[in-house]
Every structure is written in structure tokens, then in C-alpha cells.
Amino acid sequence: MAVQVLSLDDDYYLNFCTKHLARNNPAKSPLWQFPIIDTSPDDNHLSNKVSFIYQSTGTPPSEIGVFGTFDTLHTAIPMQAVNFDGQSTGFYALTVRVPIGEVHRYQFLVDGQPTLDPINPQRTILDDKTEWSRFFTDYCSYPIVFEEWEYAILRRLVDHILPFRNQDTQNFLNRFYDGLDKSAQYATKEGFHRLDASVGEVNYIDKLVARQEIHHLPTYKICLREIDRLLRQRNPFEEPQDMAKVYYTDLYEQMATGSVPGWNYSAYNNPNYFLQVLRRHAVLGAFSHPKYGGNAGGAGWAYLESKYQDSQGDTLFDWRAALERPLGTNPDYTG
Amino acid sequence: MSQFDVIIIGSGAGGAPIANKLVKAGKSVLVLEKGPMIDAQPQPGVGQSGFKRDELLADGPEKKLNIPGVSNNGAGYYHSHVEPDINDEPHIYLNKNGGDTATIEGYTAQVVGGGTQLYGGVSLRFTENDLRLKSFNESRVIQNDDNDDVKREARDWAISYAQLEPYYVEAESKVGINGTSANQQKPFSQDVYHPPLNPNPISQFAFNGMVTLGQQLGTNIQPYRPPLAVITQNHPASGRIMPADPESAKTSYVNRFGDPLGLKSNTWVSLLRPIKDDSNFEIRCNCTVTRLKASADQVNEVFYLDPAGIERSATSTLVVVACSAIESIRLLMLSADADSNFSQRIHQNDLLGKYFLTHCFGGASGIVPERFDKSKALDADWATDTCAVTSFLDSQGLWAGAAIYNNTSDQALPVSLFRTLGAQDLDTLWNGFTGNAGLRGDNLINYLDGNFGRGLSVSFMANQVPQFTNRIELHPSVKDKWGRPVAYIKKDWHQHDRYLMDVMAQQCTQVLRNGLGNGAPVSGGSIYMADNALARMANHILGGARFGTDPNDSVLDPNCRAWHFDNLYVTDGSFMPTSGGANPTLTIQANAFRVADHLLGRL
Numbered sequence: 001m002a003v004q005v006l007s008l009d010d011d012y013y014l015n016f017c018t019k020h021l022a023r024n025n026p027a028k029s030p031l032w033q034f035p036i037i038d039t040s041p042d043d044n045h046l047s048n049k050v051s052f053i054y055q056s057t058g059t060p061p062s063e064i065g066v067f068g069t070f071d072t073l074h075t076a077i078p079m080q081a082v083n084f085d086g087q088s089t090g091f092y093a094l095t096v097r098v099p100i101g102e103v104h105r106y107q108f109l110v111d112g113q114p115t116l117d118p119i120n121p122q123r124t125i126l127d128d129k130t131e132w133s134r135f136f137t138d139y140c141s142y143p144i145v146f147e148e149w150e151y152a153i154l155r156r157l158v159d160h161i162l163p164f165r166n167q168d169t170q171n172f173l174n175r176f177y178d179g180l181d182k183s184a185q186y187a188t189k190e191g192f193h194r195l196d197a198s199v200g201e202v203n204y205i206d207k208l209v210a211r212q213e214i215h216h217l218p219t220y221k222i223c224l225r226e227i228d229r230l231l232r233q234r235n236p237f238e239e240p241q242d243m244a245k246v247y248y249t250d251l252y253e254q255m256a257t258g259s260v261p262g263w264n265y266s267a268y269n270n271p272n273y274f275l276q277v278l279r280r281h282a283v284l285g286a287f288s289h290p291k292y293g294g295n296a297g298g299a300g301w302a303y304l305e306s307k308y309q310d311s312q313g314d315t316l317f318d319w320r321a322a323l324e325r326p327l328g329t330n331p332d333y334t335g
Numbered sequence: 336m337s338q339f340d341v342i343i344i345g346s347g348a349g350g351a352p353i354a355n356k357l358v359k360a361g362k363s364v365l366v367l368e369k370g371p372m373i374d375a376q377p378q379p380g381v382g383q384s385g386f387k388r389d390e391l392l393a394d395g396p397e398k399k400l401n402i403p404g405v406s407n408n409g410a411g412y413y414h415s416h417v418e419p420d421i422n423d424e425p426h427i428y429l430n431k432n433g434g435d436t437a438t439i440e441g442y443t444a445q446v447v448g449g450g451t452q453l454y455g456g457v458s459l460r461f462t463e464n465d466l467r468l469k470s471f472n473e474s475r476v477i478q479n480d481d482n483d484d485v486k487r488e489a490r491d492w493a494i495s496y497a498q499l500e501p502y503y504v505e506a507e508s509k510v511g512i513n514g515t516s517a518n519q520q521k522p523f524s525q526d527v528y529h530p531p532l533n534p535n536p537i538s539q540f541a542f543n544g545m546v547t548l549g550q551q552l553g554t555n556i557q558p559y560r561p562p563l564a565v566i567t568q569n570h571p572a573s574g575r576i577m578p579a580d581p582e583s584a585k586t587s588y589v590n591r592f593g594d595p596l597g598l599k600s601n602t603w604v605s606l607l608r609p610i611k612d613d614s615n616f617e618i619r620c621n622c623t624v625t626r627l628k629a630s631a632d633q634v635n636e637v638f639y640l641d642p643a644g645i646e647r648s649a650t651s652t653l654v655v656v657a658c659s660a661i662e663s664i665r666l667l668m669l670s671a672d673a674d675s676n677f678s679q680r681i682h683q684n685d686l687l688g689k690y691f692l693t694h695c696f697g698g699a700s701g702i703v704p705e706r707f708d709k710s711k712a713l714d715a716d717w718a719t720d721t722c723a724v725t726s727f728l729d730s731q732g733l734w735a736g737a738a739i740y741n742n743t744s745d746q747a748l749p750v751s752l753f754r755t756l757g758a759q760d761l762d763t764l765w766n767g768f769t770g771n772a773g774l775r776g777d778n779l780i781n782y783l784d785g786n787f788g789r790g791l792s793v794s795f796m797a798n799q800v801p802q803f804t805n806r807i808e809l810h811p812s813v814k815d816k817w818g819r820p821v822a823y824i825k826k827d828w829h830q831h832d833r834y835l836m837d838v839m840a841q842q843c844t845q846v847l848r849n850g851l852g853n854g855a856p857v858s859g860g861s862i863y864m865a866d867n868a869l870a871r872m873a874n875h876i877l878g879g880a881r882f883g884t885d886p887n888d889s890v891l892d893p894n895c896r897a898w899h900f901d902n903l904y905v906t907d908g909s910f911m912p913t914s915g916g917a918n919p920t921l922t923i924q925a926n927a928f929r930v931a932d933h934l935l936g937r938l
């Protein structure tokens with residue numbers, strides 16, 4: 001089925017573009033805001049409105065389009081010029097509807113030339129070594145930047161930060177996820193929430209350092225390799241993901257002091273800083289809006305909801321009341 | 336249209352009331368607004384808003400500062416989707432070591448509606464004395480003021496409370512505010528408030544503590560429901576419709592969040608959206624004004640960068656600048672740099688940028704014995720004026736009073752609980768949590784048990800002593816993304832400010848001790864104690880172009896017209912000669928309605 005192209009006002013695009021893209025000097029912050037991934041209450045949040053933006057600074061292209069895996073890979077969909085007050089702005093835009101939970105690659109076709117998106121810092125390199133621009137939609141659970149062994153180590157580390165691994169919590173989460181399976185809510189695509197056996201913090205971190213905090217990706221890559229090496233040195237008999245808890249607690253405490261015996265400080269000089277970043281990310285993953293990939297189905301919030309109740313058994317964290325359907329129950333806020 | 340009666344620069348508290356009133360009177364108005372248009376849903380349950388109940392949108396993912404030469408270069412920072420990226424447009428302040436630090440403080444929000452999109456909506460009036468602090472203090476004894484600065488630097492406003500009062504009523508009614516007027520220590524000719532929603536039960540402790548404080552101070556002044564810019568009934572003036580359950584407006588996604596339902600009375604939904612389809616009104620969003628050009632005493636051209644960054648200009652009979660004080664001062668200074676006639680007129684004395692003000696603020700926080708669902712709250716539930724009356728000020732030797740109110744929505748949501756642990760301001764978000772590695776696993780549970788739904792804080796908002804040396808300048812080397820000099824903020828707290836903050840923080844501490852019992856964990860403090868005390872502004876950006884009756888002692892005349900210009904007005908918070916004993920926005924709005932009447936008289 002061909003992808004659905006949406007037609008939006010020029011102002012819609014300008015409201016995102018001007019702040020980040022109109023400038024005389026090169027941007028110093030990564031422009032992760034592009035392509036624009038917007039919510040779609042009109043189809044019950046089952047898709048995102050995805051808007052590609054191309055900015056032409058010199059002579060305007062005579063033909064400009066986007067092709068990618070969100071549609072047939074081989075035909076470019078034309079982009080429209082964005083005008084202000086009847087005059088061209090140099091911005092070109094295309095909005096398509098893409099289901100939630102997906103990862104795609106794409107390129108622009110500028111006067112017949114395939115071109116990587118110069119704005120979006122996300123790139124992916126295929127097995128055949130070709131490079132593409134990449135985006136993913138909300139509620140995405142495919143691993144994007146971390147490999148399986150990295151996920152495994154991160155899960156173990158995060159278990160020491162967040163309280164989701166004791167027996168009570170595990171029982172709670174199992175019941176919560178079973179309930180979600182039965183109610184078949186949109187936010188729990190097949191297999192999604194089971195990813196971490198916790199509340200999806202590592203999936204969240206994968207998405208965060210793939211996009212908004214892409215500047216932390218190198219830190220993660222270097223430190224996870226370092227941790228893997230250290231753990232194998234300390235225990236040559238098991239895979240890091242299977243090692244006893246004490247290996248991880250020791251490591252955590254050492255990282256917290258900044259002094260980790262055996263750490264290669266010339267590869268990364270501040271393990272304590274990495275721990276700080278990881279702790280902030282873990283907490284965000286547990287309690288941010290589920291569309292960012294953690295807090296699966298609201299599991300982190302539901303944990304607080306069930307833990308904190310008054311003497312009548314009414315919850316003292318009624319988070320659903322404020323939030324959009326179907327995640328929450330608010331009849332007025334569409335999300 | 337290309338020629339307008341009035342161009343208004345900035346669509347926030349200082350700009351929108353003027354647009355509303357002039358357009359309704361048939362005058363043609365162009366609003367130039369730097370930020371994007373982020374509308375609310377057209378109605379409850381209908382459409383979609385760009386504002387979300389989403390904690391990550393409100394304080395953003397981390398970015399890394401990249402401004403060589405500043406002390407915090409390389410540090411992480413956070414901003415909401417409607418605050419500027421400080422890599423692109425920093426504010427720089429002079430830090431206590433004499434170096435430069437980049438800060439997000441000093442911005443409100445850059446979006447249609449300005450700071451009122453993110454604000455907590457606390458919409459208090461100033462007191463009668465707040466507008467006459469010079470005369471009030473003439474024969475009083477002031478503590479902790481070794482050089483008699485207070486008496487020398489205090490100024491009466493160019494208008495009295497009685498002159499402003501009808502405009503308070505106008506603002507309260509057109510903006511849409513809920514609250515109660517009984518027990519407020521300010522005269523009200525009319526009470527046009529919507530009825531308040533039920534307070535969150537946690538606030539009962541604050542209420543009890545405030546009642547007792549009134550008794551202890553001998554004023555016996557009772558608390559009131561603080562005016563909040565959130566409608567609780569249909570609001571015909573703006574066409575806004577209340578959801579079926581008004582109590583559902585309490586979500587704690589309030590302070591620092593744009594309201595997707597538009598129940599929070601930001602200036603777009605309350606004042607501009609109602610006129611948006613009028614043929615004599617135009618708003619150009621994503622347009623940054625870069626300079627004003629004058630010939631003799633007439634500003635005759637307003638230059639701006641359009642959404643693509645291309646320079647354009649527009650002309651009008653009258654020009655109103657309302658960019659929020661720091662940015663307005665910067666715009667005037669940049670205009671002066673480009674035009675010697677403009678420069679001579681705006682620098683007719685050396686006061687532009689001087690007497691920059693924010694508020695003395697601080698308070699106390701404590702842990703209540705039970706847990707409450709704090710996720711159902713607006714920003715504040717109870718307030719008291721017991722520390723704003725003369726008997727209290729006399730007993731303490733204070734030059735001016737403060738409003739005291741409890742915050743209800745603070746730390747109500749889980750991410751904010753962690754993000755603001757040990758941090759009160761935007762520059763130090765997350766530091767408390769990330770610096771405490773012991774907060775993990777079981778300790779994290781203990782922390783949640785002890786704090787989630789149990790924190791109660793009480794704040795005060797008080798006048799800051801005006802000082803010539805507290806000022807806005809253009810930074811000599813740091814430029815914005817257009818290559819234009821950014822604002823440079825130099826300020827410090829006066830000796831009397833510190834004393835006043837100590838006294839007021841004690842009163843807030845007393846409120847909580849009264850409410851929670853003497854053994855309860857309560858701690859108090861004020862902003863001057865913070866490490867970055869010199870940057871902090873409580874989002875209240877005031878002064879720098881004060882109005883007055885003497886051209887040698889003020890930048891603006893009593894109608895907020897720049898002396899020596901015929902058609903240039905400044906109506907954001909920069910006109911204030913003193914900062915008032917309460918949050919400033921309602922007063923900015925009331926004054927803007929007043930100036931609008933004056934402008935109508937001219938057109």
C-alpha cells in the first residue's frame with residue numbers, strides 16, 4: 001500500500017524550522033528535531049506524522065523528493081516548497097503518515113542526485129556499505145544503536161539503579177504486562193515490553209542516544225566496551241550478562257568513586273561521568289512518556305500508582321487521568 | 336497590509352493586551368513575534384495541540400554548551416521546546432569570580448504568548464505601597480542598609496495604585512483568572528475572578544500554617560486562594576469552553592508546561608486568538624525584530640528577519656516594544672548602535688539597561704506526614720499577605736513586603752522529582768540526582784517513599800532594591816546565531832536584599848513548622864545563597880527601562896513612551912522602577928491595558 005501523504009500548512013513547517021534552521025552561523029547543537037515526528041490523535045496514535053525538511057541555500061533545486069523504506073524505495077515522493085507571505089523560504093517539506101514502532105532509512109533526490117539528509121544527524125550504514133539517513137517513530141522497540149551484548153550489559157547496570165528487579169516489583173510488572181496483553185492496548189506491540197523484563201529503560205536509552213542525545217553515543221560505545229573487557233578480565237569463566245550480581249555492584253561502586261581498577265583511562269577518562277549519564281537516562285527511561293521507548297505501556301508510572309495508595313485503597317498517583325487516550329483516560333486532552 | 340497603526344514586537348504579557356484592545360477599537364495592528372505559533376486544541380476533546388503533557392518536552396534532553404570562553408563551556412544544559420537554544424542565543428552573566436557564564440535564566444519563552452505559555456499563572460496584584468516605595472520609606476527605619484541606598488534608590492511609580500486598579504480589573508476579566516479577593520491586602524473595586532478549584536488536600540498544612548503565622552505576627556490576616564491564570568468556567572471574552580469536569584484542569588503539567596487545552600490563560604488563547612480573524616489584525620510568527628530605525632523623533636521602520644532569516648521591514652504610526660525586558664533592552668541598544676540619531680535619543684541619559692530587576696525570592700520546603708496525589712494540582716493553593724503589611728515591615732525594619740504562597744505542583748511528577756532534586760533553577764537541573772550515586776535500588780525506593788507526593792513548599796516573592804549597577808549591556812564578544820551581540824547581565828544582591836530574604840524565608844519556614852509541627856523536616860533558604868545566585872531571576876525579568884515623571888531619572892515617560900521619541904513605547908516588564916512584592920505578570924498586563932488606552936487617544 002502506498003504511503004499516505006498529508007498536506008499541511010506552510011506555517012506548520014515554519015513553526016519547527018525557523019528556530020533551528022534559520023541562521024547565519026552553523027548550528028552547534030545536533031539538529032535531532034528533524035525529520036519532525038509528530039503525534040497523530042486522528043488515528044488513535046497508531047501512526048506519526050513524519051515531516052522531512054530540506055533547506056536549499058544556493059540556487060533552488062528544480063526537482064526535490066524523498067525516497068525511503070517507508071514507501072517504495074525506488075520512487076521519490078516530491079517535496080513542496082514552503083512559502084512565507086507568498087515568497088519562497090528555501091525550505092521544502094513532505095509529510096507522510098508512518099506507523100508507530102518503525103525504523104526507516106531514506107534519502108533526498110535533489111535534481112536527480114541521491115543525497116543524505118544534511119540536517120538530520122542520524123545515519124545508518126548497511127551491510128553493502130551504503131550510507132542512509134534514518135528516522136524512527138514513537139513507541140519503537142527495535143534496537144537502533146546498541147548491539148545485543150551492549151543491551152545485556154546495560155540491562156544489568158540499570159538493574160542496580162532502578163528498583164524494578166526485586167521480587168515484589170517483578171510480580172507487579174508481570175501482572176501489569178499480562179493485563180496489557182489482554183487489553184491489547186496500542187502501546188504494547190508484540191514482544192515490545194518484554195524486551196528488558198523491566199520497564200524498558202534500556203530501549204529508551206537506545207532511542208535517546210540514537211537521536212536527542214546522540215552526543216553521548218560515543219561515550220556509551222567506549223564505556224560498554226571497557227566494561228565488557230573488565231568484566232571478562234575479572235571473571236574469565238562466564239559471559240558478562242550471566243555473571244553474579246556482585247560483579248556489577250562492585251563495578252557500580254567503583255565507577256561512583258571514579259576509580260575503577262583495571263579501567264583504561266586513556267580510552268575514557270571519567271567512568272564516574274558515564275555513570276552519572278547512565279543514571280539520568282535510566283530514570284528518564286522509567287518515567288518519561290512511553291512514546292520515547294521506555295516506561296512501557298506506562299509500567300513505571302503504574303508501579304508508583306499501585307505502590308502509593310491511601311487507606312481506602314485509592315491510588316495517590318492517578319497518572320492516567322491527565323493523559324491522552326488510549327494510554328490514559330482523559331476525555332479532553334488528545335495528545 | 337503594509338502600513339499599520341501600530342506594530343507590537345512580542346506577543347506576551349506586555350504586547351498582547353495592547354493588540355487586543357486596539358484591534359477591538361478598529362485600529363490596524365501588526366504583531367511581530369520571534370517564536371512559533373503553538374496553538375491549544377480548539378476545544379476539549381477536539382483537534383491537537385503542539386503542547387503536550389510530556390516531561391521530556393518541558394525540560395528537554397541534554398545538550399552540550401559550546402561557547403568558547405565562558406566558564407561553563409562544555410557543560411550540559413536543558414531547555415524546553417519553546418525556550419531558545421543557548422548555543423544559538425545565550426544570555427551571559429558576570430559570575431562571582433569575575434568571569435562569564437552562559438545561562439538559560441533570563442528567558443521566559445519564545446513562542447506566541449511569550450512567558451505566559453509556560454508560566455505558573457500566579458496573578459497577584461501589587462500592593463499600594465509597592466507602587467510608592469520612595470514616599471513610603473521616607474521616614475522609616477531600614478535595617479541592613481549601611482549606605483542608605485534604599486531611601487536614595489527607591490522610586491515611586493509614575494502612577495498610583497488607584498490609577499492602575501481599573502486596569503487590574505480589566506486584565507483579570509479579559510485574561511481569565513480564578514481566585515478569591517477576600518483577605519488580600521489590596522483594594523478591589525470589583526471581584527471578577529472565576530471561582531477557584533478545590534485545593535489539593537496537601538495544601539491544608541500550608542493553610543493552617545499561614546493562619547497561625549498571622550496570629551503570631553499579630554496581624555490576624557487570613558489566607559486566600561491565590562489568583563491563578565486558569566479559567567474554571569466558560570470564558571466568553573475569549574470563547575474558551577471548560578471541560579465537563581472543571582477539576583480535571585488540575586494535572587500538575589502546569590508550571591513550565593504549555594497547556595494543550597488552553598485553560599491556562601496565556602495571552603494567545605485569552606487575548607490574541609479572539610481577534611485572529613479580524614481584518615485589521617495580523618501576526619507574523621517566527622519573525623525576529625533586529626532593529627528600529629528612526630528619523631528625528633519618529634521610529635519609521637521596523638526591521639525583522641522573516642522565518643527564513645531574510646531581512647524585511649514594516650512601518651507603522653506607533654511602535655510598541657515588548658520582547659521581555661532583557662531582549663527589549665538589547666533590541667534598543669542594537670538599534671542605537673546602528674543609528675546615531677536613535678542612539679542620541681535613547682541614550683539621552685545613561686539609564687538604559689540600568690536598574691535591572693528581578694525578585695528577592697526563596698522560601699521553605701518540608702515533608703508532610705502523609706502522602707497525597709500531587710499530580711492533581713494547579714501551581715498554588717493558598718497565599719497570605721501577612722508579610723506585606725506595614726506593621727510587619729516596621730517590626731522587621733524592611734523596606735517592602737512580600738506575597739507568600741504554597742506551591743502545589745512542584746515535584747509532583749516523577750521525572751521532575753528527580754530532575755529538581757537539590758536544584759532550584761534551570762542551570763543546575765539533574766545535578767543533585769547525578770551527584771548522588773548512592774541513590775539507587777533500595778535507596779531509590781526509600782527516596783520515593785519519603786518524597787513522592789509528600790513535599791510541600793512555601794515561597795515568598797519580594798521587591799529587590801534597585802541598583803544602578805544591576806544592568807543589561809551588550810556582550811563585547813559573544814554573538815548569537817545571526818552574529819549579533821548577545822545580552823550581558825551584571826547584577827548582585829544588595830545587603831538589604833539578603834536580610835529581607837532571610838526574614839522572609841524564616842516566615843515561610845514558620846508557616847511549615849506551624850502546619851507540620853515543630854519536629855517536621857523543614858528547611859528554608861533564599862536565592863542569594865545559591866552558587867549561581869548572580870544569574871538567578873525567578874523568570875521575572877524586569878526593569879532596565881524604568882518609567883517616571885522626570886526625564887533625567889527614567890527611560891520612559893508615565894505612558895511608557897521613550898523620552899525624546901514621539902512614537903516609541905516599551906510595555907514589557909522593563910518599565911518597572913521597582914519589582915513589586917508579588918509575581919509580575921498581571922501588573923505587566925494591567926499596565927499594557929492602560930497604555931493601550933493612551934494609544935487609542937492618539938490614533
Ligand SMILES: Cc1cc2nc3c(=O)[nH]c(=O)nc-3n(C[C@H](O)[C@H](O)[C@H](O)COP(=O)(O)OP(=O)(O)OC[C@H]3O[C@@H](n4cnc5c(N)ncnc54)[C@H](O)[C@@H]3O)c2cc1C
Binds near residue numbers: 449
Ligand atoms: C516557568 C515560568 C513560570 C512563571 N510563572 C509565573 C507566575 O506564576 N506568575 C507570574 O506573574 N509570572 C510568571 N512567570 C513570568 C512571566 O512569564 C513573565 O513575567 C511574563 O511573560 C513577562 O511578560 P513580557 O511581556 O515582559 O515578556 P514575554 O511574555 O516573555 O513576551 C516576550 C515575547 O517577545 C518575543 N520576542 C523576544 N525578542 C523578540 C524579537 N527580537 N522580535 C520579536 N519578538 C521577540 C518573545 O518570543 C516573547 O514571545 C513565569 C515564567 C516562566 C518561564
